[in-house]
Amino acid sequence: TTKPANAKTTEFRVAIVGSSGGGSGVLSVGAFALLKEIIDTLQNGINDLEVVDVCFVSCNENLDAAKSSSGASLWTLEGGKTKEKKGKGNSKAQDNGDHKDKHDEDRGAKRRGMIVCACEGELADVNRVATTIDIRIADKIEKGLIDGVVMVSSDPLGVNSHVASACAKNCSSSSSSSSSSSSPCCSAGVVVVGTGGTSVGKLMEMGVMFGGWSFGGSVATTSTSKAISYGYGLSRHWGVDFVPPPPKFNKINPHSLLDGCLPAFLCVSMVSSILSLAHDVISNVISINQGSLMTGMQQQQQQLTNPTINSLPVVVLVVTAHQVCGGSLGTIGIMAAVIAGSFLSALPPLTGRIISGIIGGLLVPRLVRWSLSLFLSHGCPATATTIATTATTGIVVGVISSSLAWWIV
Secondary structure, X not given: OOOOOOOOOOOEEEEEEEEOOOHHHHHOOOHHHHHHHHHHHHHHHOOOEEEEEEEEEEEOOOOOOOOOOOEEEEEEEEEOOOOOOOOOOOOOOOOOOOOOOHHXXXXXXXXXXXXXXXXXXXXXXXXXXXHHHHHHHHHHHHOOOOOEEEEEOOOOOOOOHHHHHHHHHHHHHHHHHOOOOOOOOOOOOOEEEEEOHHHHHHHHHHOOOEOOOOOOOOXXXXXXXXXXXXXXXXXXXXXXXXXXXXXXXXXXXXXXXXXXXXXXXXXXXXXXXXXXXXXXXXXXXXXXXXXXXXXXXXXXXXXXXXXXHHHHHHHHHHHHHHHHHOOOOHHHHHHHHHHHHHOOOOOOOHHHHHHHHHHHHHHHHHHHHHHHHHHHHOOOOHHHHHHHHHHHHHHHHHHHHHHHHOOOO
């Protein structure tokens, strides 16, 4: 493989710039979790890659509607192991250095930097501080000290204008000197990957060329789909292998599974008991001659009871999937589990559907992760990947689970 001409002999150097963006940033994970997911995925998935700088503005509100007085925080990277210190006005991060997983040790991964909250306050004040860091990163790009930039819902005309201009200038000079390059962004220059429909459009208007087809909107994306998308984009541009870190699936605990499903089972029992009691009371009041009315009441009771009973397999499948993945797959896993569970909502017998729901819950996280890697490795945008992964996983697992339900007694 060939590294950029201006790269070190031992590593690729990557910077992350951007913001929490629109609704996807506010409704999804926090800034620290998103940055940690991206950094861990890139550094563990691509050999000799190091994230050397971060400039990330996280706003408490949707940035499309945020005001200058809205609460915000600036996240950056400092040397040392990753750890967290919470408190108003203090740096924030989370300690991961003491608990390395086997995959990190096998691949020789290093905790090279500490994600910290550099400052917090009103958005206008945070943006001013972020601009100084943006200038610093842009200077590194112009000096050839950075090989790749990850743009996460950036502000190319505002806070991140210096990095955007440096990338556009770098891509322009690189493409003119190596017009025969197979990648949109020349191998001799900095490669840019990113998400955020509005920001990506502005960056392309400025002349920034994205490498490896790794660009697009951020709607319906998760931290996992973003991180894997960036990894495949960078690796495809550099011509190196990218191996997404294996997901950390938990072993299913029968007691925890039953505890998680207990509220749903209690709800069904209460509804059935209340409806049965109401039927008995009313039947003693109404004359026996009014048989047609009694028949109608029995039908109404079944119509109210059946949906609650049929929801149990869906609950079991969703709870099982959530316990296995530990929420690491975000809303993708939940939506896929709900779709799969809907296939079990009206199939007899109930015992078979419950057991099939557990089996389906074990399959959902694994198929979701496999589908994400499949679609993203072929250059599918992150938003389209989320839609395709959710639908594919839900339908496949639903068909398998419903088929098993007929054979399980």
